[in-house]
Amino acid sequence: MNQLGTFTGRPAGRRPNMLNIPAEARYRTPWIAGSGRKMITVDYGACELRIMASMSKDPVMCKGFNDGLDYHTYTAAEFIKEGSKPVAYADVTKAQRKVAKVINFGLAYGMKSGKLADTINIIKELAKEYINSFENKFKRLVAWLKENQDGTITKAYSETHLGRRRYFFIPVTPWEVENADKFVPTYGSEGELTYQYGGKSLAYDPGNPWDKNLPDNIRDYHMKISQIKREGGNFPVQGGNADITKIAMYEIRKYIKELESKENKGNYLAHIALQVYDEIVVDCPEQYADHLAKKVEEIMVKAGEEVITEVPVVTDCIIADSWVKG
Secondary structure, three states: OEOOOOOOOOOEOOOOOHHHOOOOHHHHOOOEOOOOEEEEEEEEOOHHHHHHHHHHOOHHHHHHHHOOOOHHHHHHHHHOEEOOEEOOHHHOOHHHHHHHHHHHHHHHHOOOHHHHHHHHOOOHHHHHHHHHHHHHHOHHHHHHHHHHHHHHHHHOEEEOOOOOEEEOOOOOOHHHHOOOOOEEEEEOOOOOEEEEEOOEEEEEOOOOOOOOOOOHHHHHHHHHHHHHHHHHHHHHHHHHHHHHHHHHHHHHHHHHHHHHHHHOOOOOOOEEEEEEOOEEEEEEEHHHHHHHHHHHHHHHHHHHOOOOOOOOOOEEEEEEOEOOOO
16 A cells, blocks of 8 residues: 555555455455454545535535534435425435435536536436536535635645645646737636637637637647646545545554553554555454544544534444454
8 A cells, every 4th residue: 555646645555456445345354354353444424525514614514514414315405406495305315315425526526517417327407407506505615616726726736724735737828838829818708718719719618628629739728727626626625534544544553552562562462454545444452442443433533623623523433353344
């Protein structure tokens, strides 16, 4: 496992890539603890969504977490309508919850209506309606994500809650370096962008930066800007998740060393066997499993609270003979 494997700070894995092992028991149970030992699996509940809620301070989003509701069901009830009225929380269907879940997780990655339509197999017009309704309800969240995206272009970096930065190389606009007389960008009354190129008017669609009607260098520029905005907007979320988990792992290892010194004359007792994003697995003697499980959860919640300040930090824990999903 490479702890410095990605720009966001999340790990990378290979030979085998344990990060891609599915959560189903049939894939995980082959990894077992030794005789007289247990595996403690603790993971954060909806960590990235809680980071978004906390950093954006979106009142609607924070309310769902602070009320302890099933967040995807709550979200669906906030923006999905049946006729002219919002669907009631108790009446949200599995299909509606899935719509909300895909949007909740996809928004930070710059998901558009086409991707939503493909993911949940609906027509693009309905996907647009869902996204527009979501954005109207969670206005502060959407504004915060846009601030991150636009700020990345302005500052050439994006930043986590704890101040870790990712820097970006911002490309120079093509009309500043070549064919300046041919590329004349103009903005309409609502901010729409149009290029006057060789006597032709070429409209730029920000949702389609790879528009083949645009010249190659213009299209390439907007594709790069679109990617930087997407990665810059997402960095405080994924990067914040990575910050939390690395702090937790450091403190867990520190506590294990203290326990070994106190209980076993400094000799080995336990270790962090695996980290899968915001999930931490500890291998330990059976007689210490309950104690360590409680301590690992306590440490992980405290680490989470360094970043997540507006909503509760929640963990799930399971003690078993093998590696299973909590």
